[in-house]
Amino acid sequence: MRCLASTALLLLVFVSQALAQTYQPPNLAEFQTALDRANSAAVNNDIAANMPGYQGAANDLQAKSGEEVATLQRDGAVASSTNVMKPAIVQSNAYVAANPVSENAAWVKGALGVANDPTASAGGVTGTTSTTCHAQGGGTDQATIYTCESGNNVVTTSQVCQTYQDIALTSATRTCQTDSYYEAQASYANIGAFTEAHQCVIFAGPGGLNTGIGCGVMISQINAGNCAPPKQIGSTSNYLQYCKTAYTGITGITYLGRKADTCSAQRADTGCTRSSEICTSWIDEASGTCGAKTVTYTCANAGYVDNGLNVTACAAFTGNPACSLGTSTCTQHASDVPDIMAALALPADFCLKSTLTYSCDSVASTGSDCQVPGGCVLKEQNCIDPNYDGSSPCQTYDYVYACQAAVATPPSATGAICDASWVNGTAIIATADDPDNDLPQALSAINALKEASGSYGASGTLTIFGGDGLKCGKSIGGLSNCCKDSGLLLDANLTSCNADEKKLAAEQKKKACHYIGTYCSNKSLFGCLMKKMTYCCYGSVLGRIVEEAGHSQLGLSWGDAKNPQCGGFSVSQFQQIDLSNVDFSDFYDDKLAQLADNDPNSTVAAITASINSMNTSRTPEK
Known part of the structure; x- marks a missing residue:
């Protein structure tokens, strides 16, 4: 039986590769001769009668040659496709459609090992008798993964604090700095701009004031x-005179230094009354000429002073690397x-108070949350x-642990399976074989080709078995888990x-997914919060089986956990995959497991219905 199944696989691969070659127009005379020979052989060798499962007429196997050569060439060109895989895919679909399992029910029954029937028929031809039997296995092992984590269980708490613009009322009692000159000349325009103080002497010249000295x-x-203008110091010939520029090195002028007047606002404010003063530096105490004094005013209208943003209440969070600012909400505007808005000339939308919310992590x-099932090995x-x-x-x-889960397979009618020789047409294929795997492997490969035809270009790109990169999330040590392969699925x-996790x-329930890897999607100072x-x-x-086999055989990359590469195969890549060297057991084990619960007395009907359902809808029928 292995020889027959292997022959079927090799035939599929050969036909796929042969039909995929670029079309080359044959020599017309040679083409006609070959065509005639092929048609004659189809009749003389009675291919139609000896082909397992074939119920059509012999003439249907003959190629037509009555049309003009130009017509044949034109029709052939139209039938061709730019997709070099199309002929192979059409061929495989035609094979499946022309050979339903119902025509070979007994053959399928024996090949699947559900009955000890060494004389079962294959396509209507009886096999020889064999007495070599052995006990049937009770099941197979199926690879799965289990993941878990160890580390810090980090909790996140919400912290709320307020910041505000530190605006205060100014005292009703105000002090300022001035001197006798500023007070005497206060009526002079912009007196506060003349900050360079001088003491000088007036000298007369022939024509009046001497402007060259003093x-x-x-x-x-x-x-x-x-x-x-100058201000006389008492009754002396000395004067005080303030300028915007310092005059030095001139006869009759003594530069006193820079002075300041901060009392202009209080002097101009009719609501302010001068209450006291203290002279801290005299120019001529006898005449009461003070060079620097502190003056105190009592004012009816207190003003405002902006001392800046006060963040004291939030200081513990702003400087903590374990905290991050979540929201900041203004709770008071200048309007x-x-x-205050008028006194400090603030924009209406200027924020005076804010409430800040921080997320702070702690251990x-x-x-560890690992509860590793039995039979799992750390990978x-x-x-x-x-x-x-x-x-x-x-x-x-x-x-990441690699685990093996037992998968039940249906019992045989007698508890044993036997080897047999099968007659295929005029050839006898002798075999000493375990039929548990051969025909299921062949049928799986046929269905893989069928799915390849259905998946080609289905995603909008000209690829075969294209997939989707899907991710699920799990909190580290927390109560959120949407990953069925990791720890306890809490939800x-x-x-x-x-939607993607669902x-x-x-x-995953269909076993259609290949695990790529894990990465941290949300971090904290103390490690990973969410993977x-x-x-x-x-x-x-x-699709998953062929993709895994193709990646292994062709050395293709899966990408990484953050950037998976789940695209399908190109036509040329798919042609390079050896389907006869692909382990389809994960596929047909499910088929057998679903048959295990059926009535053993109706196994043929169950197998037929289930595999035919698989071939048409890709959904096993139980």
């Missing part, structure tokens, strides 16, 4: 706006306090701590999971 030098600059405990240990740089310990590890109904769970598990899913178990 006070005359500065008096000559009054009209130009560079100096203010809410019109007098509640350290440990990988990966650090998924985004902060890990090799200089400090990794705070979060992800563990069995997936109610809190997103789709992934459905695809993402990434898969490539292909819609069916056959």
Whole structure:
């Protein structure tokens, strides 16, 4: 039986490769001769009568040659497709359609090992008798994965604080700095701008004021706006005169330094009354000429002063690397306090008070959530701590275990299976074989080709078995888990999971997904908070099996957990895959397991219905 199934597989591969070659027009005479020979052989060898399962007429196997050569060439060109896989795919579909399992029910029954029937027929031809029997296996092992984590159980708390613009009322009692000159000349325009103080003497010249020395030098600059008028010191010939520029090195002028007047606002405010003063530096105490004094005013209208933003209440969070700002909401604008807005000339939307919300992480405990099932072996240990740089310990590890789950297969009628020789047409194929695998393997390969034809270009791109990159999330040490392969699936109904996570769970139930890897999707100072598990899913178990085999045979990359490469095969890549070297057991084990619960007395009908259903709808019928 293995020889027959292997022959079927090799024939499929050969036909696929042969039909995929680029069309070359034959020599017309040679073509006609070959065509005639082929038609004659079809009749003389009675191919129609000896082909297992074939019920058509012999003439249907003959190629037509009555049309003009030009017509044949034109029709052939139209039938061709730019897709070099199309002939092979059409051929495989035609094979499946022309050979329904119902015509070979007994053959299928024997090949699947559901009955000890060494004389079963294959396509209407009886096999020889064999007495070599052995006990049938009770099941197979199916590979799965289990993942879990160890590290810090990080809890996140919400912290709320307020910041505000520190605006205060100014005291009703105000103090300022001035001197006798500023007070005497207060009526002079912009007196506060003349800050360079001088003491000088007035000298007379032949024509009046001597403007080359003494006070005359500065008096000559009054009209130009560079100096203010002089003020006599008591009854002496000395004067005080303030300018915008310092005059030094001139006879009759002594530069006193820079002065300041901060009392102009209080002097101009009619609501303010001068209450006291203290002279801290005298020029001529006898005449009461003070060079620097502190003056106190009592004012009826207190003003406002802006001392800046006060963030004291939030300081513990703003400087904490374990905290991150979530929201900031303004709770008071300048327009809410019109007098402050007017006094400080603030924009209406200027924020005076804000409420800030921080998310702060802390370690509640350290440990592992691993509850590894029996029969699982550690495959990988990966650090998924985004902060890990090799200089400090990794705070979060992800563990991947390879597990074997037993899969039941249906019992045979007698508890044993026997080898047999099968007659195929005029050839006798002798075999000493375990029929548990051969025909299911062949049927699986045929269905893989059928699915390949259905998947080609289905995603909008000209690829075969294209898939989707799907991810699920699980909190580290928390109560959120949407990954069925990781720890305890806390949300069995997936109610809190997103659409992609629900789709992934459905695809995993069909065993249609290949695990790519895990990465941290949400981090904290103390390690990973949330991990993402990434898969490539292909819609069916056959799609996944062929993709895994193709990646292995062709050395293709799956990408990584953050950027999976789940695209399908190109036509040229698919042609390179050896389907006869693909393990389809994960596919046909499911088929057999579904038959296990049926009535053993109707196994032929169950097998026929189930596999025919698989060939048409790709959904096993139980």
